[in-house]
Amino acid sequence: MESFSSYSDAEIWNLFRGGSDKAYEYIYHRHSVELFSYGLYVVNNRPLVEDCMHDLFVYLFQHRASLGETNAIKYYLFKSLRRRILEAVETRTRQHNRGNEFTNTLPETASSPEEKMIEAETSSSRNKHLMEAVTALPPRQREAIFLLYFSNLDYPETAEIMGLNIRTVYNQVHTAIQTLRKQLSHASLLPVFLE
Amino acid sequence: MYMNDKHKLYENYSVEDFATDPDFVQWVKRADPQGNEFWKAWLSKYPHKRVVVEEARGLVLSMTFLPHPDAQEATQNIWERINATNRQQAEAPPVTLQPTRTISLWWKAAAAIAGILLLAGVWLYAPYSDKAISYQTSFGETHKIVLPDSSVVTLNANSKLTLGRWENDREVWLQGEAFFSVRKKKRASGNAEPVKFIVHTNTLDVNVLGTEFTVSERSDTRVVLNTGKIALTLPDKTIMMNPGDMVEISGRKKEPVQRTVDPRVYSAWKDNEWILDGLSLEKIAQRIEETYGLKVVIKKNPDPNIEVTGVVPTDNLDTLLKALSAAFNLTFKQEGKEVLIE
Structure with a gap:
């Protein structure tokens, strides 16, 4: 393979x-x-x-x-x-x-004790913050964020998949990022090295 | 912003503008040297924007894919279900969709029709594409294929036909066994010589003008001509064949042997029948192995004084084994992956 x-x-x-x-x-x-x-x-x-x-x-x-x-x-x-x-x-x-059947909530997270343990080990608090914040977004914004940032597709591909034009996707994502920025401002962001 | 690529005014960008700018996101995710150069230079020109850029960069970096916690287990279960369905459908005729539990039947029917249309579309498109298109049958399945020139190929079980380029000549590649009914085709230029149809196998090429014949390329290679005229091209010679001719190249000798046979005996499988006239028990055993993917163990040989003739149906293995038992006066029975003859 x-x-x-x-x-x-x-x-x-x-x-x-x-x-x-x-x-x-x-x-x-x-x-x-x-x-x-x-x-x-x-x-x-x-x-x-x-x-x-x-x-x-x-x-x-x-x-x-x-x-x-x-x-x-x-x-x-x-x-x-x-x-x-x-x-x-x-x-x-x-x-x-x-x-x-469309909903504004993500599926329930892991329920069994083992899964909870694994989750605790692998996902930092920053990730939890992010998932909660993304979950709270309206469906279209959430989907666009998934396609563009989580799956690294580009704007034309995302627009094509969602059946929207690029400008609309951009506006949706811009609004979503604005919301996420506010939600995540308390969570510790990664350090950046630009030198 | 996003739309005016050439004239981006990065100095006016907010954190959100940066974090949604495709070029900026690309650079953050890939950290390519070109991007590094550009942003270093840009930041030395606009040092007051460093805070904004760093926050946007942190935001983009924090947005990484987190799979659903059950994703590994769920996708493994789905994969097992997919394989079960695919195995099940390999036994059913092609281009029919299995009803599954979510989607209603009318939708399934629409999908099946779309599948057939798609199929037809691709065949029409095939002559202009240099990408190989192939058809494959599994054990116990035959499949009729109409080629773009309306020639018909019946593919026997456990066989594969790949369509080649159709620009000058018509070319196909065969693994396994197929019956060909080839249409004569005139050249567009008005040239008197018709467009050739060539069947390639590992052992030989069959050059055709317009005719019906069977090619089998399994443990032995066999070409049987029903009507018309064909030429076999081997590495060292060319053999011309007339109707009723059979050329066989068996595994060990590699020397082609030509003899006259009843060609229908070798193409009857396409009508879900086997004609037994003149076939030895060994040949029958070999056919069962090639067609159904089962191992055949001959524990008892037939009475050499009895001449076996007749036609047996091959629609399903059970019926075939019963008919063979009667014809050879032996017992053909399936046990797991084996067929025992005793």
Whole structure:
């Protein structure tokens, strides 16, 4: 699996399209944790996100020979997962005539004692502050922050995924950063060395 | 701000302006030497902005990805589910989607149609692309493929067909076994010579003008011609074939042997049948291994005085084994990954 890390996205994607199971596995494991976390930013419904990820990767496997090219796999996966989630939410809403499943809260954090311990070890108080602050943002702002800062996509990619124009994304992010700056001003920021 | 790239007025930027500026964010995250140069120079020109820049930099650096605490375990479980579905679907016909628990059926149907359209689109596009497109079948599955020129390829189980460039000649690469029905195609230039269709295998190339034939490249290499005329190109010679000819190159000898056969015996699998006429038990065993991915153990040989003829269905392994048992007057039974003949 490690051998793929020296390949470009376009090369890995072509290997996958050409029938390589190893490339398929690599693509999943390279992106799944981020994709899952992103999915929960789009909709706070874990079974639904899990189903959409399952359906997305099964679809990719079944149709690999006929998929188009891409040189940005993560962007492609984010976009596809988001579309699936929105369609599933829409279908469910229509079927059950229930309210909107979009929420302003992140999923509950770890509940078991082991997980809490791990969490305490790996995540500093600064991280907790950040997660709380990001969680409190309106959904669109939160999603844009995830795509731009957590996932390092660029403005055009983020705009395309969210179906907004670049200027709107920029405005959303600017407002979000303003809020986060206020929220985080008490948390200790990293030292900076510019000399 | 973001939009007027060329004329950024960094001296008027607030912390938020910096922290949302793509170039600034890039530099903070990547710390490339070029960026370092630029910002060092810029800060020596505007020293009073250092506090603002440092706060923005700290803000951007603090925003790093934190996975959901359950992400590792959850994604591993999803991966297992994905594999289970993919294995299950390998047994079902291609381009049908398994209903899963979230998404309603009408949506599934729409997705299946989109899948088929996408498939068609890619095939049409294929002649103009130099990226390889391939089709693969798993054990026990055959798949009919219509090529961009309307030629039809039936891919037998455990086989792979890769489409090559279609600019001058039509070229495909084959691993495993396939039946080809090739359409004659005239050159656009009005040249009298038709466009060649070439099947490449590891052992030989089949050059075709417009015809029907079976190519099998497994433990042995075999080409059987149903109609038309083809030429086989081997490293050291060319063999011309007429309808009913079979050329076989077996693993050990490597020397091509040409003889006359009933070509339908070798292409019947495409109609989910095997014709047994003239096939030895060893050949049948080899076919079961290649088609279903099972190991065949011959514990008892058939009575040499009985001539086995007839057609057996291959729609599913159970029926096939029952039919073979009757035909050979032996017992064919599956035990796990093995088929025992006794």
